[in-house]
Amino acid sequence: MVSSIPLAIVPAGEDDSAKRHQIMDGARRVFMDLGFDGASMNEIARAAGVSKGTLYVYFADKHSLFGAIVEKACLEQGKVSFNLDPARDAETTLRGFGRAYMDIVCRPDGGSTIRTVMAIAERMPEVGRRFYDRVIAHSNQRLAAYLGARVAAKELAIDNCELAAMQFMLMCQATLFQPYIFQAKPVPTPEQIAAVVDSATGLFLAGYRAKA
Amino acid sequence: MVSSIPLAIVPAGEDDSAKRHQIMDGARRVFMDLGFDGASMNEIARAAGVSKGTLYVYFADKHSLFGAIVEKACLEQGKVSFNLDPARDAETTLRGFGRAYMDIVCRPDGGSTIRTVMAIAERMPEVGRRFYDRVIAHSNQRLAAYLGARVAAKELAIDNCELAAMQFMLMCQATLFQPYIFQAKPVPTPEQIAAVVDSATGLFLAGYRAKA
Amino acid sequence: MVSSIPLAIVPAGEDDSAKRHQIMDGARRVFMDLGFDGASMNEIARAAGVSKGTLYVYFADKHSLFGAIVEKACLEQGKVSFNLDPARDAETTLRGFGRAYMDIVCRPDGGSTIRTVMAIAERMPEVGRRFYDRVIAHSNQRLAAYLGARVAAKELAIDNCELAAMQFMLMCQATLFQPYIFQAKPVPTPEQIAAVVDSATGLFLAGYRAKA
Amino acid sequence: MVSSIPLAIVPAGEDDSAKRHQIMDGARRVFMDLGFDGASMNEIARAAGVSKGTLYVYFADKHSLFGAIVEKACLEQGKVSFNLDPARDAETTLRGFGRAYMDIVCRPDGGSTIRTVMAIAERMPEVGRRFYDRVIAHSNQRLAAYLGARVAAKELAIDNCELAAMQFMLMCQATLFQPYIFQAKPVPTPEQIAAVVDSATGLFLAGYRAKA
DNA sequence: CATGAATGAGCATTCATTCAT
DNA sequence: TATGAATGAATGCTCATTCAT
Numbered sequence: 001m002v003s004s005i006p007l008a009i010v011p012a013g014e015d016d017s018a019k020r021h022q023i024m025d026g027a028r029r030v031f032m033d034l035g036f037d038g039a040s041m042n043e044i045a046r047a048a049g050v051s052k053g054t055l056y057v058y059f060a061d062k063h064s065l066f067g068a069i070v071e072k073a074c075l076e077q078g079k080v081s082f083n084l085d086p087a088r089d090a091e092t093t094l095r096g097f098g099r100a101y102m103d104i105v106c107r108p109d110g111g112s113t114i115r116t117v118m119a120i121a122e123r124m125p126e127v128g129r130r131f132y133d134r135v136i137a138h139s140n141q142r143l144a145a146y147l148g149a150r151v152a153a154k155e156l157a158i159d160n161c162e163l164a165a166m167q168f169m170l171m172c173q174a175t176l177f178q179p180y181i182f183q184a185k186p187v188p189t190p191e192q193i194a195a196v197v198d199s200a201t202g203l204f205l206a207g208y209r210a211k212a
Numbered sequence: 213m214v215s216s217i218p219l220a221i222v223p224a225g226e227d228d229s230a231k232r233h234q235i236m237d238g239a240r241r242v243f244m245d246l247g248f249d250g251a252s253m254n255e256i257a258r259a260a261g262v263s264k265g266t267l268y269v270y271f272a273d274k275h276s277l278f279g280a281i282v283e284k285a286c287l288e289q290g291k292v293s294f295n296l297d298p299a300r301d302a303e304t305t306l307r308g309f310g311r312a313y314m315d316i317v318c319r320p321d322g323g324s325t326i327r328t329v330m331a332i333a334e335r336m337p338e339v340g341r342r343f344y345d346r347v348i349a350h351s352n353q354r355l356a357a358y359l360g361a362r363v364a365a366k367e368l369a370i371d372n373c374e375l376a377a378m379q380f381m382l383m384c385q386a387t388l389f390q391p392y393i394f395q396a397k398p399v400p401t402p403e404q405i406a407a408v409v410d411s412a413t414g415l416f417l418a419g420y421r422a423k424a
Numbered sequence: 425m426v427s428s429i430p431l432a433i434v435p436a437g438e439d440d441s442a443k444r445h446q447i448m449d450g451a452r453r454v455f456m457d458l459g460f461d462g463a464s465m466n467e468i469a470r471a472a473g474v475s476k477g478t479l480y481v482y483f484a485d486k487h488s489l490f491g492a493i494v495e496k497a498c499l500e501q502g503k504v505s506f507n508l509d510p511a512r513d514a515e516t517t518l519r520g521f522g523r524a525y526m527d528i529v530c531r532p533d534g535g536s537t538i539r540t541v542m543a544i545a546e547r548m549p550e551v552g553r554r555f556y557d558r559v560i561a562h563s564n565q566r567l568a569a570y571l572g573a574r575v576a577a578k579e580l581a582i583d584n585c586e587l588a589a590m591q592f593m594l595m596c597q598a599t600l601f602q603p604y605i606f607q608a609k610p611v612p613t614p615e616q617i618a619a620v621v622d623s624a625t626g627l628f629l630a631g632y633r634a635k636a
Numbered sequence: 637m638v639s640s641i642p643l644a645i646v647p648a649g650e651d652d653s654a655k656r657h658q659i660m661d662g663a664r665r666v667f668m669d670l671g672f673d674g675a676s677m678n679e680i681a682r683a684a685g686v687s688k689g690t691l692y693v694y695f696a697d698k699h700s701l702f703g704a705i706v707e708k709a710c711l712e713q714g715k716v717s718f719n720l721d722p723a724r725d726a727e728t729t730l731r732g733f734g735r736a737y738m739d740i741v742c743r744p745d746g747g748s749t750i751r752t753v754m755a756i757a758e759r760m761p762e763v764g765r766r767f768y769d770r771v772i773a774h775s776n777q778r779l780a781a782y783l784g785a786r787v788a789a790k791e792l793a794i795d796n797c798e799l800a801a802m803q804f805m806l807m808c809q810a811t812l813f814q815p816y817i818f819q820a821k822p823v824p825t826p827e828q829i830a831a832v833v834d835s836a837t838g839l840f841l842a843g844y845r846a847k848a
Numbered sequence: 849c850a851t852g853a854a855t856g857a858g859c860a861t862t863c864a865t866t867c868a869t
Numbered sequence: 870t871a872t873g874a875a876t877g878a879a880t881g882c883t884c885a886t887t888c889a890t
Contacts (some may be wrong), residue, residue, distance in 0.1 A: 123247065678858090766888070
């Protein structure tokens with residue numbers, strides 16, 4: 001009797017199969033709209049266009065699926081390229097960074113990701129921590145590195161670049177992000193963002209520009 | 213001698229009954245630990261030390277109970293008295309305000325409240341909005357009013373006091389609040405808070421102190 | 425030591441206390457409107473204007489209260505006096521009886537009693553049986569007795585007076601009672617009743633009048 | 637020889653799935669025994685031999701399940717074929733109809749259906765109305781049509797055939813149906829039914845046979 | 849006797865997960 | 870591999886009943 005040797009072996013990296021992507025796409029929409037508890041596997045299966053059983057072929061359980069979604073969001077948000085050319089002057093660069101940063105933060109599913117992850121952080125601390133490290137701290141470090149370069153270039157005078165970077169990032173959110181995420185005001189317009197980012201840039205440079 | 217006059221009469225408003233407080237205390241802990249969906253009425257009853265049925269004597273349903281708890285948190289957080297004497301100088305006042313503000317925000321159940329409310333804001337917008345108005349916007353307005361007074365006193369030069377107040381409040385959180393709420397770092401120490409608030413105060417005044 | 429002899433002893437027949445009546449009145453309305461299962465002790469207490477606890481002072485439980493209500497309804501419906509003078513001629517008497525009978529049967533709470541008792545008869549057979557005996561069979565026997573008298577008076581020729589009485593009573597309901605109780609048609613008007621009773625009387629006498 | 641063509645294909649309409657029937661069978665027994673409120677979904681699941689969850693795969697909720705059962709009972713009771721050949725003589729036909737009709741009404745679950753539907757009619761009027769229309773009124777109309785044919789054939793002289801049909805149907809129940817449904821007497825024997833139907837037929841024809 | 853706060857078993861319903869096909 | 874029918878534990882909520890006052 002001939003033992004049948006399979007002609008095609010599933011590649012090890014089948015993790016990236018189209019089906020898996022399809023599931024994650026559907027799941028992301030449902031999780032971000034309804035939160036972890038509000039999302040049902042039924043709804044996710046429907047949104048992904050697969051059967052409920054298939055969900056469990058690709059993901060061990062609801063937690064794993066959610067974790068994978070957040071991981072992917074981390075990857076994507078971490079990949080966003082800001083123009084942080086160390087040779088570029090601070091004012092232009094900060095203005096540009098601020099607007100790009102706020103665009104991400106206030107993008108419908110950007111805000112939802114933050115909200116959804118924050119919501120579950122108490123019960124899934126590793127998910128929260130990972131999101132913080134990969135998205136927030138990562139952006140912060142990139143901006144801090146840029147600021148460090150401008151300090152070296154003598155344009156800026158900053159003691160603690162990470163703190164300064166975070167100060168700038170948070171000032172860019174002032175009056176915009178919190179009302180948006182608490183559903184008190186609609187998503188901010190580009191004009192509102194520009195005005196707040198300009199104000200943040202002004203205040204930042206007033207304090208951190210190197211003295212002549 | 214027979215005393216037939218009761219010395220203490222239970223107030224007519226049952227809203228303040230001990231039982232109601234007891235339930236809200238237990239429910240707050242459970243809601244803040246597990247989120248709205250994660251908290252079960254069974255668990256809440258156990259935490260409050262009453263039967264499930266009793267919960268429904270005092271609150272119409274889970275939403276009402278949750279709403280009452282958020283409302284109470286709003287009230288308490290809104291009642292915190294900051295020393296915002298309009299005659300007091302900005303540096304001292306901002307330092308004091310910043311520390312007091314961060315103490316509230318980072319108090320174990322302060323952060324949990326913010327997280328829990330933010331988590332449910334998409335599905336219970338009125339709860340999110342109310343929390344934003346009563347807690348965040350309210351603090352912001354109080355600080356903005358103080359800043360306005362210092363502008364009038366010629367100590368500060370600020371265009372948009374509400375924006376400036378929010379910028380200050382957010383800078384006070386820099387590197388502290390987000391890691392804490394995403395479970396990436398433990399609750400900040402008073403020393404950490406003091407350092408960040410000092411930096412925020414310095415940056416703020418560098419930009420907003422009236423020119424001689 | 426003197427054993428204190430109570431000055432007022434609760435009379436044995438305290439069953440008829442005003443409170444008891446008050447409770448039964450409220451309970452009857454609720455039971456007849458909502459059925460046994462649909463009626464809650466809370467609603468009954470409210471309708472009766474007493475506290476829930478008081479209900480249990482007078483009645484052991486919900487079943488007992490319901491049983492007492494039905495018993496009372498039996499008593500009342502059994503006491504209704506029809507004009508069944510044995511000397512009166514059959515046509516007039518049957519017409520009168522038929523209308524009076526249908527008035528009772530279709531009276532809002534008459535129908536409700538029948539419906540409510542019938543509904544519960546499977547689970548509380550003794551209640552159903554008792555209602556049948558005291559109300560339906562009883563009316564039937566009274567009419568049968570009258571018919572017997574008219575047979576003796578040679579006006580009628582009937583073999584089985586009980587069967588004949590029941591035939592007449594049911595014919596009086598034709599096209600009126602069932603649609604009413606199944607909610608297919610509103611409660612019949614006196615004119616409708618009169619017409620149906622007249623037809624029943626005609627058919628009855630055509631068959632049972634003694635031949636010359 | 638290999639047969640690869642399936643001989644029986646499952647029909648597309650899941651409405652007729654075996655599981656659905658199985659559930660309805662179990663549910664019918666429980667609903668008819670305990671009434672709508674008395675029946676619990678737990679009990680129904682047990683009686684049907686499926687899990688509670690499965691109930692909700694096939695029926696949206698308890699009301700839908702109950703409605704489906706009543707609907708099915710309507711269908712079945714409406715489908716019963718009476719021998720109402722318009723050419724057949726009235727006496728034979730009425731006797732046959734009366735017995736068949738009483739067999740249905742007094743069949744164990746016939747009475748239970750009537751009782752159960754009547755019980756819920758106040759709170760689910762559309763269910764009550766539908767049962768009346770499909771079962772009671774429908775039988776009545778078929779008999780009325782037959783009577784109309786015999787009037788045309790000059791065998792009978794009837795003014796209002798629907799009323800006459802109902803009179804006959806109700807007379808067939810005399811002394812049998814009410815005691816049975818109120819649990820005062822057991823289900824009638826065929827002999828008892830025959831006797832009562834014969835009496836009803838006699839009375840009916842005495843009044844409605846066309847005069848020579 | 850009368851109260852009404854408190855109870856907890858029971859209800860209808862949902863949903864993450866499994867498994868035969 | 871993919872399915873979707875089936876499960877049963879868990880949920881929010883109700884209500885008959887009890888009992889300290």
